[in-house]
Amino acid sequence: MRLDGVLFFPVTPFGDDGALAEPVLARHVAEGVAAGAGGVFTACGTGEFNALDLDDYTRVVATSVTATAGRVPVFGGAGGPLPSAKAVARAAAAQGADGLLLMPPYLVSGPPSGLVRYVREVAEAGGLPVIIYQRGTARFTPEAVAELAQLPEVVGFKDGLGDFDLLQRIILTVRRSTDKEFTFFNGLPTAELTVPAYRGLGVSLYSSAVFAFAPEIALAFYKAVTGGDEVLVQRLLTGFYLPLVELRDLVPGYAVSLVKAGVRLRGLDVGGVRAPLIDPAPEHLASLERIIATGLAIAGA
Numbered sequence: 001m002r003l004d005g006v007l008f009f010p011v012t013p014f015g016d017d018g019a020l021a022e023p024v025l026a027r028h029v030a031e032g033v034a035a036g037a038g039g040v041f042t043a044c045g046t047g048e049f050n051a052l053d054l055d056d057y058t059r060v061v062a063t064s065v066t067a068t069a070g071r072v073p074v075f076g077g078a079g080g081p082l083p084s085a086k087a088v089a090r091a092a093a094a095q096g097a098d099g100l101l102l103m104p105p106y107l108v109s110g111p112p113s114g115l116v117r118y119v120r121e122v123a124e125a126g127g128l129p130v131i132i133y134q135r136g137t138a139r140f141t142p143e144a145v146a147e148l149a150q151l152p153e154v155v156g157f158k159d160g161l162g163d164f165d166l167l168q169r170i171i172l173t174v175r176r177s178t179d180k181e182f183t184f185f186n187g188l189p190t191a192e193l194t195v196p197a198y199r200g201l202g203v204s205l206y207s208s209a210v211f212a213f214a215p216e217i218a219l220a221f222y223k224a225v226t227g228g229d230e231v232l233v234q235r236l237l238t239g240f241y242l243p244l245v246e247l248r249d250l251v252p253g254y255a256v257s258l259v260k261a262g263v264r265l266r267g268l269d270v271g272g273v274r275a276p277l278i279d280p281a282p283e284h285l286a287s288l289e290r291i292i293a294t295g296l297a298i299a300g301a
Contacts, residue, residue, distance in 0.1 A: 003038055005039075006038055006208045006218050007039045007208055008029075008032040008208065009042075009045070010028050010040065010042055011046055011256075012043065012060055013025050013268075013269075013270035014274070016271070018274070020056050020059055024269065024270055026066065028270065029042070029063070031268075032215065039072050041077070042074060044077035049079065049103065051275070054087055054088065057088050057092075061095040061097050073099060076091075077100070078100045079103030081105070082118060085118075086122055086126075087125075089128065090125055098129065100128050103138070104133070104138035124153070132154065133160060134161055140170065141170075145173065145174055146176075149174050155181070156184065156185060157174070159185065162188050168201055171184060186203055186207065188207075190210070192206070193242070209255070210241075210244070210262075214296065217292075220300070221236045240291060240294055243294075253278065257272075257279055262292060
């Protein structure tokens with residue numbers, strides 16, 4: 001199982017009654033894979049993992065696996081309270097997921113040894129390859145990541161902090177401690193904005209929330225950054241990604257709700273977000289529409 005290219009984080013569609021809309025999700029995932037996604041990360045942050053119960057989660061993973069049809073790996077989100085994290089890990093395995101993206105435990109902060117124990121127990125419960133997501137209350141030391149890298153299930157580390165000194169020390173410590181294939185990811189919100197910086201550390205994989213609503217832009221950026229087209233990289237960063245991030249930062253939770261709004265603007269009715277997130281205000285929707293149009297024009301789409 002090797003991840004490559006642009007990683008797709010689908011939103012979770014809801015109907016007018018607020019219930020999960022499985023046919024819409026199936027279309028969303030299938031279209032993303034057909035557009036060129038290198039992997040599907042379903043029921044994760046962009047997919048409102050925080051707002052899904054176990055039944056929702058199980059159906060989201062099952063629908064995503066079916067829609068992907070084995071063309072690329074499917075990872076399901078996990079995290080939160082330990083019993084819940086273990087339950088969704090088992091559900092993801094039962095529904096045929098290829099791995100887990102393990103997000104932080106609920107609210108409380110634990111020492112490195114506690115985080116190691118948390119990751120180990122969830123990994124053992126699901127028996128799937130696990131990518132650790134460092135963000136929020138899950139802040140790992142280099143030694144803790146190196147210890148976890150010895151576990152057969154732990155295959156990668158996704159950084160959502162942007163602490164480059166810490167990340168470099170983690171990378172060097174893990175590489176020194178094991179010869180196994182171990183992958184590092186850029187997991188900051190709107191990751192493309194920091195892709196050049198992460199690539200300087202040798203971290204080339206990244207999450208692309210933009211791919212969920214504008215795969216043309218996400219793929220144009222990926223091809224430009226991997227092909228050395230610095231002019232197009234800078235045009236997309238300045239003309240599209242920077243204003244998108246500025247809009248995102250206006251309201252807490254817009255990192256998710258703007259993505260979902262973008263999917264709706266591009267013609268797929270995925271519904272609104274669940275509380276505590278809120279849908280974008282009308283003036284912000286208008287700004288998002290203009291930003292998308294500019295990005296498509298720059299990408300030549």
